[in-house]
Amino acid sequence: MATKLPPIFLFRRITLCVSRNHKFYSSYSSDSAPIRTETNLIPPKSKEVESAILFLKKKLHPDDLVRVLDSVSDVPSATAIFRWASRQRNFQHTAQTYAHMIWRLGTSGNSEQMEVLLKEMVKFGFLTVNSSFKFLVESFCTNQRTSEALKVFEIARLANLRLPVSTCNLLLRVLVSKTNNFGSVIFVYKEMVKAEILPDVDTLNCVIKGLCETGRLDSALIQFWGMEQKHCSPNSWTFELIIASLCSGGRIGEAVEIWKQMLLLECRPDCGFYARIIPLFCGANRTDESIKLFKMMKDDGNFPDLYLYSALIECLSENLQLKDAVEILEEMADLGISPCASSYVHIVHGYCKLGNVHEAMEFLNKTNNCPVEPYDALLSSLCDLDRFREAISLLKEMLEKCVGDGISWNIIIFGLCKKGNVRKALEVACRMVVLSNEPDNITCSSLITGYCRNTEFEKALYMFKQESVRDMFLDTRSCSELIEGLCHVKKIQEAAEVFYHIVSRGHSPSINSLSILISDNCVIGKVDEAIKILLLASANCCCFSSSIYTPIITGLLELNKDRYILHILAQMFVNGCTLDLRTYCILIHGLCMRGRSRVAADLFNQMVDDGLIPGSENLEKLIEGFAEGFSLKLVAHHLEKLIEAGVILRPLICNAIISSLLNEGQKFVACKFLDWMLGRGWVPDPDTHVLLVGNFDSEKKAGAMKLYDTDTDMVRYILAEGFTSYA
Known part of the structure; x- marks a missing residue:
């Protein structure tokens, strides 16, 4: 019979076994190898370690060990002390000592040794192992050590431990x-289900939030509608997550319906719900719902902040509910909340939309300490309505109230220039200088626009050059108008100089002005210049349409430089530009005329595959090009697709197709086109008939007849009838 050992010896045996299998429990001695960590190499017998061991020798208890482990400055020293305690005959670790050592290892990023200790803690089966795992998960989560918390959770589940x-x-x-x-979220949720840990509303809210934020809104709705089956009732946060996601996804109708259900369930929104959902409803122009929520918020004792007030005023102003908007503005003033300048601007725009400019003026006059922005908004509206006399009068009032600035002057100057009234704009600009407001780039840009609108392109160019010398940045809008105007009067070189100035500032003109400049350069034969302009604009991230490339392609074809066309096509595709129908037709016809039929055929087939169907006239022109190059067989299959799509061809072109296909040795395909002609009641001409019938030997003709024996009699009859006029 085996001798029964005291418990202390049993524990000694266990620790000895562990020490043989795990490096972590190697014995502590003076000649031990130093502990290798990610950051440094610290010998285990440091002064701090020796001092701690000396203290623990007098009083080795789990609580004392925990205090020492927490007090040492670095993890390697704590590890050495923990190992030393494991070797002591009269000491037994607890779940608490393990948990503190695991915590030190985890926070230092030593996940490998942390995992070893976690498994050891499970193996020893401490009574408080569950609470230790709970402590570790929560501590790591609180300190944003997500991967460590997840690893503790994973090992707890492998050990079949149930966490709260x-x-x-x-x-x-x-x-x-x-x-x-999100994958980790699903993992945790599934493990909870496996462990029969009943989810509550917070659990499901986390899952719903994860689904919403990863674009799985429909799956989130499934979870939402299934909450009752899980014996959970949605709370304010649940509704906030679902409604906000629906609003962001443009499904405002569904969002409002779920909000109504929230009211039916008498689930009272919290402050966070109001702050998030009211601006979303306002942004979707759901004015009634926004106002109702706004009143509910105040009834609940929650006062809106500046952002929420601003969103509501904007919504009401956009929907021309100006009386309500002004009341809210006054409510803000009563509460001591200073409105944003944009709130005044939205109200002014609302009055101007209704044509109530006088009411807008009265609103501004009644407002104390009103910023300049709403005045500028009213100035812009007056200029748009050609009410310049009133605009200038308003500007005078603004200057008297000391709320006018350079922008206010520029609004009137630009408004006059936009209407072509440069003379009056110059008078305003002179007055601006007299009152110590220096003209800036906006002023000069406006005057250039005015000269262009008056077709005074020479004056506009002169001002442009003056400001370029002063290194003043002119806006792209006025420069684009100048480019178009100079091209209109055939000053292409000067227009190009304006373009280069804009590009040197890292900007590009409008697509329309760029298209005109490129086209006009190609017209005068400067295709190389046009390509240079195109490449510079492309380098400035300008987005093009295929119409910009068309003049260059046409110019290259006219100059017999078709070898460069493939480079232009490559540039188009790099810029994400697709060919339109017109460009396809120009390219295909031009390449056919220059003997590049195979490239032209590839483009034709791609055009058809892209669903672009040319008109009958353009298609016939392309067919003639392929026929002249003896390459109609390369596009025959896609020609059939076009015919099936309903494209109508004249009998003359059909005869040409059949003749060309026969000349290219495509007799079977030619017969298919003949059948298509006959099916529409058209008769081939004598030359086509001779090619189809006269050149076949008897054996081949018999084979062909077998293919069409159902129509043989009809074919013979139609052909015979058709030749009576040629007898």
Whole structure:
């Protein structure tokens, strides 16, 4: 019979076994190898370690060990002390000592040794192992050590330990708050289900939030509608998540319906719900719902902030409910909240939309300490309505109230220039200088626009050159108008100089002006210049349409430089530009005429595959080009697609197709086109008939007849009838 050992010897045997299998429990001695960490190499017998061991020798208890482990400055020293305690005959570790050592390892990023200790803690089967795992998950989550918390949770589940739902929810919340962690969220949720940890509303909210934030809104709705089956009732946060996601996804109707259900369930929104949902409803122009929520918020004792007030005023102004908007503005003033300048601007725009400019003026006059922006908004509206006399009068009032600035002057100057009234704009500009407001780039840009609108392009160019010398930045709008105007009067070189000035500032003109400049350069034969302009604009991230490339392609074809066309096509595709129908037709016809039929055929087939169907006239022109180059067989299949799509061809072109296909040795395909002609009641001409019938030997003719024996009699009859006029 085996001798029964005292418990202390049993524990000694266990620790000895562990020490043989795990490096972590290697014995502590003076000649031990130093501990290797990620950051440094610290010998285990440091002064701090010796001092701690000396203290613990007098009083080795788990609580004392925990205090020492927490007090040492670095993890390697703590590890050495923990190992030393494991070797002591009269000491036994507890779940608490393990948990503190695991915590030190985890926070230092030593996940490998942390995992070893976690498994050891499970193996020893401490009574408080569950609470230790709970402590570790929550501590790592609180300190944003997400991967460590997830690893502790994973090992707990492998050991079939059941953590409290609150701990799992904390882990879920941390995971959801991080990006690219949705897979981990699902993992935790599934493990909770396996462990029969009943989810509560916080659990499901985390899952719903993760689904919404990863674009799985429909799946989130499934979870939302299934909450009752899980014996959970949605709370304010649940509704906030779903409604906000629906609004962001443009599904405002569904969002409003779920909000109405929230009211039916008497689920009272919290402050966060109001702050998030009211601006979303305002942005979607759901005025009634926004006002109702706004009143509910105040009834609940929650006062809106500046952002929420501003969103509501904007919504009401956009929907021309100006009386309500002004009342809210006054409410803000009563509460001591200073409105944003944009709130005044929205109200002014609302009055101007209704044509109530006088009411807008009265509104501004009644407002104390009104900023300059709403006055400028009213100035712009007056200029747009050609009410310049009133605009100038308003500007005088603004200057008297000391609210006018350079922008206010420029609004009137630009308004006059936009209407072509440069003389009056110059008078205003002179008055501006007299009152110590220096003209800036906006002033000069406006005057250039005015000269262009008056077709005074020479004056506009002169001003442009003056400001370029002063290194003043002119806006792209006025420069674009100048480019178009100079091209109109055939000053192409000067227009190009304006373009180069804009590009040197890192900008590009409008697409329309760029298209005109490129086209006009190609017309005068400067295709190389046009390509240079195109490449510079492309380098400035300008987005093009295929119409910009068309003049260059046409110019290259006219100059017999078709070898460069493939480079232009490559540039188009790099810029994400697709060919339109017109460009396709120009390219295909031009390449055919220059003997590049195979490239032209590839483009034709691609055009048809892209669903672009040319008109009958253009198609016939392309067919003639392929026929002249003896390459109609390369596009025959796609020609059939066009015919099936309903394209109508004249009998003359059909005869040409059949003749060309026969000349290219495509007799079977030619017969298919003949059948198509006959099916529409058209008769081939004598030359086509001779090619189809006269050149076949008897054996081949018999084979062909077998293919069409159902129509043989009809074919013979039609052909015979058709030749009576040629007898």
